[in-house]
Amino acid sequence: MDRLEKAMKLTMLTVGIAGIAVIYFGFFYLQYNAELGMTMPWYFLISPWVCVYFGLSEQQQSATIAWFTRKFTAKK
Structure with missing residues (x-):
């Protein structure tokens, strides 16, 4: 199952990066x-x-959520 999970994560990452390039190019x-x-x-x-x-x-997902929380939390 670990091998399948790694393959799916790599596929999602590859599709996401390709999608960013295609969609942003099309948008602009x-x-x-x-x-x-x-x-x-x-x-x-x-x-x-x-x-x-x-x-x-x-770990990277957790770090991303923490970064967004710090970035968009109102500072006093």
Whole structure:
């Protein structure tokens, strides 16, 4: 099972990174190409990051959550 889990994590990481490149390129292409008159919703930019997150190890996932918590917590 460990081998299958590692293969799935690597697949998720690879698909996520490829998705980031494709979706961001398409987003900026549509954003700056005025003659097409099309746009892509901003929330499509988040979806490949979900694949990248689940492709990380458990320690890296925990560190990511901790980083987001520190980054977006209101400071007094």
